Amino acid sequence: MNYSEICARMPWELRSRIQAETVYAPWLGQGYGLEDIWADSVVLETIFNQMGPDERTVLEGIVRDIGSELFDAARLEKSARGLLSGAEMKAGLAGLLRKGFIFAFRKTWGELVYLLPEDSFGLWQQIMFPELAVVPPDGTALSGIEPIEAVKTDIRRGLFQALVFAAQQELKLTQNGILHKKQLQKWLELIPLNETLLQGTTIKYAYADAYPMKAAIMLDMLLRLQLIVPDGETLKLQSKALKTWLNRSVNEQHLVLYSIWKRLTLPAEAWLQHAVSLLERSDHGHWFSPLGLLTGLERQGLMPVPAESGLEERLGRLQQKWLDPLAAMGWLEKGTEALGGRVHYRWCVRLFQASRTPQESEEPGRFMVQPDFEIIVPPDVTDEVCWELCCIADPVAHDQVSVYKLSKASIRRALENGRTAEEMAEFLEAHALYGVPDHLLPAIEGWARPFGKLTFVNTLLLRCDDEETALTVAKLPGAAPYIQEAVGTKDYIIALDDLQPFAAVLEKAGYMPGMPLLLNGKNGSGRGRSYPKLADVNLQEDEADAEFQLSMDRGLIYSRNSAHYLQLESQLPEPADLYPDLKDIPPMWLKDYRTYHVSTRKEIVEKAIEMKTLLQVRMNGTDYRVAPRKVQDTRGTWWMTGVEQRKDRLPQALEVRWHAGEWDEMKLILPGINDKY
CATH class of the missing domain: 2.30.30 (SH3 type barrels.)
Incomplete structure (x- = not known):
């Protein structure tokens, strides 16, 4: 559990008590908030150096031997390694609780357990073990490392394709609440995750008998990001959340997805958490070996002593539980030495290092429209542009450089989703790097010309029992705006969207109209599939600029850490307590x-x-x-x-x-x- 989640649950009395700690006064006086202080390694190190010996020793034991894992008093006593008496440990823990470095949670039967916020673990690791570093491989090994498989795509792009699929197909659910098999099979073809590399994960999730692991992971991300929400018998795409997500930079999107994955799957063992944190500080694009990670930990005394398992077993656990799944997501690249075959990894996404990405650049990328109706899309084209392109063209290839193709069928799909030929032409001309070939726009116009000459209209027929009833209904107060036209002497055409308000008028007059079962399986207003036009989605300023809100209580994957289900303790212990x-x-x-x-x-x-x-x-x-x-x-x-x-x-x-x-x-x-x- 991160500080953001804890702060969202924190009562004002607890926040006030923590803010009253004298160590925070200099920074609060400068306009810092508690969240700012807890995220600033320089401020934390200053406070750490001012702390009493009991607090420091207790915190060092927690970071070294427990990590960001729920613990009780017995586990805390073990982490002290005999350096403190029981009373000193209690006093040290109480001081950490008063500073908000550790938080207490109460179980149903009243027992207290404690937690170091997950996003503070890496900061404390750097403060307490400043010399901790990955031991690099020798030059000979570095010169002969070959990627096992080139990273062509990643979970961010897979999530984008899943959103496009949801907009084009509408995700329908069975009575058991799962996707239909045929639709699921089509969707699985779009998910780029390497399931072989995911085999070492120990995640558990709902509907495990129906969903392969990669489908569960993708659905879980979509639900937690609130990009789709259950709505009756469908999973409905949320236009505002979609626009907010696509407005984020590539780095921000990757970091949010990694954060979700880390919260759900962070290993329980402290030494593995240290390996994860050290990995996050490793340089982008530089090969490292799992052995180099463990050697770095061992030199700082962060490996369990005596050894709970052999070196090979630890290396296997590190790879299977963490490194291989990150490679499956496209965040790490996996390679082997030409001589010896030892495995190495390297970051292929800049998750933790500030850098300008294509989506953040002042000049967004443009695509190339080819005479054969193909459109070549470089990686620096923004997600918003790609979203609209997916509405009017069909994908041919997804890679670092993707290819789409215009066709009569794709233009019809765009027309059915509210685009006009003029809007499509303007879109292509606005984003084409070298312009649009002369013959393409007339072709689009020709394909679009027959559209709309004839239209099936999705309306309702109000059938009255007899002519007298029909005349009475037409004269009811408030009925006229909802009656579009009469059909014969007993029936009226009603707009689909007017069903609920017109039904309320009829019920007020004493009628009890039978309600139809609409195409979406609900009694109410139903619409066909709709591909959101982001230009028409209005975001308030605070919605566009706010941090992307995660819903950690939604999703399919069960969180391993149970702190989310426990009550945050609001009382802080005084020394006399x-x-x-x-x-x-x-x-x-x-x-x-x-x-x-x-x-x-x-x-x-x-x-x-x-x-x-x-x-x-x-x-x-x-x-x-x-x-x-x-x-x-x-x-x-x-x-x-x-x-x-x-x-x-x-x-x-x-x-x-x-x-x-x-x-x-x-x-x-x-x-x-x-x-x-």
Whole structure:
């Protein structure tokens, strides 16, 4: 779950509490919002360096060993690797919750679980492990890498073709809510995803017995982007969402699609999440090996120790769960060494690096209209132009450079979808790089001339029981605007769009008209298929400029992360909330150093063990912090065994075993209450 999704669910009280944290004051005063702060690596690093040692250690453990995965208190304790006492972990976690670096969610039975927002993981990785990098292959390997299969298309282009298909064909559903087999088969031919490379994914989705994986992925993207929505027995194309989507740059579209895929399929293991984040920072167009990714992680201590599996198994999991599916989507290119056959990958889409794309350039690309009625479309032609071109021409080939062809059938399709011969001619002349051959426009005009001479009109017939009823209906108040003409003495022609309002007039007059079952299978206004004309779709300024809104609760693929279904916890813990028994502790135990009787010392040590907290002990003029683990009675006296907690949090923590009278003074330490040296 990303910050944007969490912020959309965040109550105002929680936002206000987080904004009240003093560390945010300098940036909030400069006009930053919380979302801006959480997305700025420089600001986050500044705050990280100001954080207390408990917060830093807890956050480092989460990023290193848990990642962006729901976790509970037991998992958190394991990630601390013995560097913190239980109370220190609670205090550190509470500080992270108050800063909005970690969020709490409440399960149905009341248990709290916690989450590091997914889009902050990569930022924290860079802050905590600045030297992390992919180990590049040697020069010999680089010179002999050949692509296994040239990347000709990608999921973005496949999504575009799916939208064209939905506009031309109308996606009809069976009673079970799935596409009809014949229509699905035609649609599958347009989806460019390589299913062989998708086999390693573990996604689960609805209607798995009816839809192949690539169909489910494409439908899922369309539904989450709200480009199509269920409407009775069809999946209906949404014109406003379509125009907003096609207005986005190529990079923006790829990034949105990648974001959806990542949210649905991000691996649970922290080391794989580190590999994903490191991959996102890799240079575009440069070959890297999966081994180079894992070697980079291992050098920074980000691989599990002891090893949960062998190197070959880890490499296989990395490739099958993440790298191969990205290659299937057309984001990565897969290649092998000429000698040795080792697999390498490289980015073939600039997902994370700022760059001007053809769709962002000031001069959009143009197509070439050929004398044989073919139209050659380079990759820099905008999606909006391609959309209209798909209405008037048929696709011949989809590649980096695509080919379309004008025909009598394609011109008729355009006419049936509201285009005129004049509009088609203007469109071709406006976007043709070298103009339109002289004979093409007269041909289009000739094909279009017979259209409209005769027209089947989709209207309704209101049939009255007798002539008297027909005369009465015609005289009803409000009926005249809906009656187009009389047919004989008992029937009237009614426009299809007027069915519902005219029925309301009749019902108000006391009639109960029988309603027809229309062509779309519904009682109401029905239309034939319609290919949206984007020029006629009006977007408000805020709709055109706003971030594209995802609907993560729609779609076919089941999200692996259950945080979407849990309640966001709005209460933030105060330091005193961490210690329910605080009122029962004698105040003097928490104040200055004191010399206590041996029996009182034992009570304090046992209380520290019970609360999983610390003791501050002075012995021979030196101060020590100890997390006591047990008290052992021996021959009328007792010993304390514990772990010395150093300021530097070194993993080589020292175990200590001290006699009851071995130290001079002591006090109980409760992190967040009295833990300042």
